[in-house]
Amino acid sequence: MxxxxxxxxxxxxxxxxxxxxxxxxxxxxxxxxxxxxxxxxxxxxxxxxxxxxxxxxxxxxxxxxxxxxxxxxxxxxxxxxxxxxxxxxxxxxxxxxxxxxxxxxxxxxxxxxxxxxxxxxxxxxxxxxxxxxxxxxxxxxxxxxxxxxxxxxxxxxxxxxxxxxxxxxxxxxxxxxxxxxxxSGNRGLCAQPCRLKYGWGxxxxxxxxxxxxxxxxxxxxxxxxxxxxxxxxxxxxxxxxxxxxxxxxxxxxxxxxxxxxxxxxxxxxxxxxxxxxxxxxxxxxxxxxxxxxxxxxxxxxxxxxxxxxxxxSGEAQRVPVTFYAMLRPGEPTRVGVEDLQGRVVTVEGQVPEAARTRALTAEAVETQLSRTGGTPYRCVKVRSLVEEGLSLPLAALNALRREALDGLTKQREQLPQRRQGEFHPGARYENRKEPLALTISVRTAEQVTGELLALGPAMVYIPLEELAAHPEKVQAPAGTKIGVTLPRVAWDREMDQVTDQLRLVKDLGITDALIGNLGMAPVAQKLGFTLRGDFGLEVYNSQAVKEYKRLGFSSLTLSFELKFPQLRDISKSLDTELITYGRLPLMLMESCIIKNRTGSCNCQNTNILTDRKGARFPVVKAPGCRNELLNSQKLFLADKAADYRRIGLWAQRLLFTTENPRECVQVTQRYLDQGSWSPNEYTRGLYYRDVE
Known part of the structure; x- marks a missing residue:
């Protein structure tokens, strides 16, 4: 059932x-x-x-x-x-x-x-x-x-x-x-902005x-x-x-x-x-x-x-029970009740007398015990032993029924015996003091150019589909590693293709996999990749870091819903990185809103969703013909480097989505303290403001 x-x-x-x-x-x-x-x-x-x-x-x-x-x-x-x-x-x-x-x-x-x-x-x-x-x-x-x-x-x-x-x-x-x-919807206070009006123009x-x-x-x-x-x-x-x-x-x-x-x-x-x-x-x-x-x-x-x-107005009488009754001369009347879990309550009442006129029958006893209206109990069976020639007031039977059911209720209310322990946060790890490494994640292979790689990022993450289609992108100068980004969502019917593509990039020499969902870790681990956690894992506290370490992860991306002081206070038992640039991902959608609008697949073009205030949100293709809604403004923190360099991170991540290859280079240069590029409009994200 x-x-x-x-x-x-x-x-x-x-x-x-x-x-x-x-x-x-x-x-x-x-x-x-x-x-x-x-x-x-x-x-x-x-x-x-x-x-x-x-x-x-x-x-x-x-x-x-x-x-x-x-x-x-x-x-x-x-x-x-x-x-x-x-x-x-x-x-x-x-x-x-x-x-x-x-x-x-x-x-x-x-x-x-x-x-x-x-x-x-x-x-x-x-x-x-x-x-x-x-x-x-x-x-x-x-x-x-x-x-x-x-x-x-x-x-x-x-x-x-x-x-x-x-x-x-x-x-x-x-x-x-x-x-x-x-x-935050992840904090139980979603304001349901998806129910508001948006438009494509x-x-x-x-x-x-x-x-x-x-x-x-x-x-x-x-x-x-x-x-x-x-x-x-x-x-x-x-x-x-x-x-x-x-x-x-x-x-x-x-x-x-x-x-x-x-x-x-x-x-x-x-x-x-x-x-x-x-x-x-x-x-x-x-x-x-x-x-x-x-x-x-x-x-x-x-x-x-x-x-x-x-x-x-009353009880639905959900709980099936069986009653037992025994009336014998010279002995107290006994009534028992049993539920389906085997809990039994037995009670005793007055000794029945010899009947002067009409003797009590088993049918009469069963009828009386079956009257459980007004209680949570439903009588499904009565088993009775009523010897002949005995009399007992029906009120006495009713009282025994009520007493037995009260006893059963007390048993059903009993609390389970469970072990209880204390919460121990465990050892705190000192925050790293070394200079921050720079990592980059891209949405398309064409964003990864020789000019970008020449700037010396520690790691460049390329989506699995893109890397499998562009094997030449695995080449990188010494000091830079190419990693593969796995889809955050891949149904079981997609997993054969994911596995084949992963084997392909593994054979090309890729060793690091960026994982944004628990369901993608086993296949990467089985193929021998180094597991690196992406923002989709929602790492919000020190205990989560420890748990992912136990599961075999080598690094984690901390949640961009936390403020800098909260990020600083996380005990970092693993290398951690933080997104410091890019259009933050707002929604990952199974339903293709681009196709809903046009009737055909059209995600190679720019699709912009506009809200009531005129903010423009790009909608881009995500792996598996899904959609991703990106923020209208780019997160920009290059001029705030002093604030995030002292919170103990291993790396800062630049998240490239809608940028062309030239912009990717300009942004990276700015974050390496070269040049003066900055976006026309930008946001500081949530790193400086409280999120409920």
Missing amino acids: LELLAPAGSMEAVAAAVQNGADAVYLGYGDFNARRNAKNFSQEEFAAAVSYCHVRGAKVYLTLNTLLTDRELPQAAEFAAQASALGADAVLVQDMGVVRLLRQVAPDLPVHASTQMTLHNLDGVKMAAELGMTRAVLSRELSRDQIEYICQRSPIEIEVFAHGALCMCYSGQCFLSSIIGGR DKADSNPLSLKDLSLAGHLRELRKMGVACVKLEGRMKRPEYVAVVTGIYSRAIKEDREPTAEELEQLRAAFSRQGFTQGYYLDQQGPDMFGVREEEKEPKELFAMARNTYQ
């Missing part, structure tokens, strides 16, 4: 989910989760939610799925330890530093890989398993054949999103909200980044047959009535092994949609009809009133 996982942004939403059939709920406790604007639970509320759910046979998953700074880790450790002690059934994470921390403070608490980890291929899922995770939440962009491929070979459980809002960007790879608005007159909500209602049996363990409903920011409606429809369909009816589909649309729903990614049928916006509609008052009734 598919597990149904529902969102809970409040205690009322917990009740709404559970009373409507959710097998588990996910909620935030403390400040470190991907919906910090939701009503996150206090310690008392969290304990109450766990108790409420466990009594009714539902699980509780804690969301701890944001990137954390070194200063935040001790408090996160405290939250995790408390949540484990309070009975949380699992914790969802994004940050590799948090993964490491959890091993220390809550080693018995199961860990799930959040969709924010951008796990989208089998190797990524296997890496999650090696990290000790028991479940991976896949990227929402995957098609059904790719989901099935992973499910059939995965060593751990697979969870997929089945209903709710779709991000335009691969989760965990979006920097649009933080770069343009100072509110000078006018922001359409919504090319606003996807319709996802709905896989209609594919539930297929998902179960594939081997999906859990389907997830999105919506911790939504009201409890919405949670009740959507959970109820999905729960009934799953339990009855059917798909939702036409009436239920209409109720899903009425509860919330953006001009309907899409299954475009799942069906591998992408295009303009996947997009939509929220239109002002009347609240479905009648639907929501019915929904409120499901969780405000």
